[in-house]
Amino acid sequence: xxxxxxxxxxxxxxxxxxxxxxxxxxxxxxxxxxxxxxxxxxxxxxxxxxxxxxxxxxxxxxxxxxxxxxxxxxxxxxxxxxxxxxxxxxxxxxxxxxxxxxxxxxxxxxxxxxxxxxxxxxxxxxxxxxxxxxxxxxxxxxxxxxxxxxxxxxxxxxxxxxxxxxxxxxxxxxxxxxxxxxxxxxxxxxxxxxxxxxxxxxxxxxxxxxxxxxxxxxxxxxxxxxxxxxxxxxxxxxxxxxxxxxxxxxxxxxxx
Numbered sequence: 734x735x736x737x738x739x740x741x742x743x744x745x746x747x748x749x750x751x752x753x754x755x756x757x758x759x760x761x762x763x764x765x766x767x768x769x770x771x772x773x774x775x776x777x778x779x780x781x782x783x784x785x786x787x788x789x790x791x792x793x794x795x796x797x798x799x800x801x802x803x804x805x806x807x808x809x810x811x812x813x814x815x816x817x818x819x820x821x822x823x824x825x826x827x828x829x830x831x832x833x834x835x836x837x838x839x840x841x842x843x844x845x846x847x848x849x850x851x852x853x854x855x856x857x858x859x860x861x862x863x864x865x866x867x868x869x870x871x872x873x874x875x876x877x878x879x880x881x882x883x884x885x886x887x888x889x890x891x892x893x894x895x896x897x898x899x900x901x902x903x904x905x906x907x908x909x910x911x912x913x914x915x916x917x918x919x920x921x922x923x924x925x926x927x928x929x930x931x932x933x934x935x936x937x938x939x940x941x942x943x944x945x946x947x948x949x950x951x952x953x954x955x956x957x958x959x960x961x962x963x964x965x966x967x968x969x970x971x972x973x974x975x976x977x978x979x980x981x982x983x984x985x986x987x988x989x
Contacts, residue, residue: 758796763988765789771980772806773966775883775901776926776942776973780816784809798827802842815850833870840865845888859897861885869909879905885931899930901941922946928973941970948982960984 771778772785779785789804802824807817824842844861867879881903908921928941948962963981968974
């Protein structure tokens with residue numbers, strides 16, 4: 734299974750990379766600091782009822798479609814010091830079927846999730862593949878459907894959570910208004926997720942949660958953007974989360 738995933742990703746990289754070959758681009762960097770009142774990692778509470786702080790550096794490699802993200806995740810209060818985490822995630826993004834109603838944007842990445850406060854054999858150190866696809870022209874109006882697939886597995890056989898292997902499938906629909914006359918449009922989103930074994934023993938293979946959200950983008954300067962959003966998760970499977978969740982995400986992004 735892992736070999737098939739790697740081969741699929743490699744084929745997409747090889748067949749679509751020439752689309753950027755003739756473009757002369759510059760190195761792009763985005764710094765992102767996000768505060769989450771709760772961190773729900775694929776529907777599950779990562780830091781209980783406590784908040785989280787994400788610090789991300791996203792490097793776009795000269796418009797080639799290749800890039801890398803490095804993220805540090807930590808709780809905003811005590812009790813989770815050993816669960817602070819670094820994610821290292823190279824990615825490739827591009828689009829297929831340009832000019833067609835079924836034009837497809839995609840982003841394929843693999844992340845290494847590392848817990849610096851714990852020994853490797855005592856931490857849930859994993860690799861995670863993410864395959865994300867969206868279709869901006871397939872539905873009328875500003876509705877954009879997307880599909881995001883996660884596949885996660887331990888980085889080594891000695892990990893304490895070596896049984897954490899599985900999939901999560903997320904189906905999203907986003908309302909993205911294209912209204913130039915409105916400087917801060919409201920983006921609405923809905924998501925339905927199917928958890929297919931990810932999370933270890935005791936996790937069901939079932940529809941696990943639905944999330945509804947709203948956010949806006951406030952352009953503070955040419956390079957600085959503030960993105961506030963509020964979300965409500967309806968939990969459908971107790972093996973992932975036993976209760977519904979209301980949370981907010983406040984992000985400050987600086988690009989240069």
